[in-house]
Amino acid sequence: MTDIAPLPRAFGDAVLSACMRRAPEDFQVDELPAFEASGEGEHLLLDVRKRGLTTVAVAGQLARWAGVAEMGVSYAGQKDRHAVTTQRYSVHLPKRVAPEPALLASDGVQVLASAWHNRKLQRGALAGNRFRLVLSEVEGERAAIDERVRAIALRGLPNWFGEQRFGRDGGNVAAALAMFGGRRMRRDQRSMLLSAARSALFNRVLAARVAGGVWDTALDGEVWMLDGSRSVFGPEPMSDALAERLARFDIHPSGPLWGVGDLRSSGAALALEQDALADAQASALRAGLEEAGLKQERRALRLRPALMQHAWLQEDTLELTFALPPGCYATAVLHELGTVRDASRDA
Known part of the structure; x- marks a missing residue:
């Protein structure tokens, strides 16, 4: 079990089939910054909108624009290529001389x-x-789709690692097994494959809990995880206080x-975790x-999308x-709705 496709659905059978990413504008992602710029320092923070480019490719453009090595450019997270996305970068400019942004456009x-900011x-x-996702060629009963979206907004959904972690056809897990067997990998590949292996094991445990x-x-x-944090506590006996915190998504x-x-x-x-992770792979x-x-x-095994809304732009x-x-996947939301084909992979 290596990607999101064969995983169980928490809310029952699929209620739609659809297509996404017919154009980059149909998949829009805006990064939400974690802090305000200090206004001083030698790191230039840039809010960048990109279309049809990887995060790494834009980092290379920024390095050439600023006349610095690529290691002088950093970013908080990777964003999709086949999309319109906004994200923050920082460029290290010790002399505080920034080229005109228009030269980069x-x-x-x-x-x-x-x-300006005082840290990388x-x-x-x-x-x-x-x-903001636009699904086209939607097939399914509209009332059932509307109800499924409302259920996700109210109850949350399983916090799957998305298929992006596993590569096309789930190949990253097989590559991780080969690496563990002695195959040499570049450092960047090694990091990616370690993440894929961890993610596959987590998804196995989550799949067992969804099935149950x-x-x-x-x-x-x-073991409980605080919402919006990596802090954990427990195990401890279930109590009315814990049940109340679980119900309001605090834990x-x-x-x-x-x-x-x-x-x-x-x-x-x-026992469930051990059983889910007991086979040879x-x-x-x-x-x-x-x-x-x-x-x-x-x-966390569960996430709840914030400010979730939906609208029918056309009949389909x-x-x-x-x-x-951070670290949660839009494809997990789509999985709970049904089967969504990615048009960007058709080429």
């Missing part, structure tokens, strides 16, 4: 704002992402991000991650808007 890149932009330094109808409820021995059940050390869960939660992935020195961590065209925390 092209069909694919536009600088929306700039400000760090990976993960974002508050989340806001999405317990992805958003408490099991005995649960979430969590699953393992594999590494060295014992699982923190106990009781029924521990999972055992090989676990051993490889431990050998690589990663430590046991946790990830559906617009979805919502915001997600």
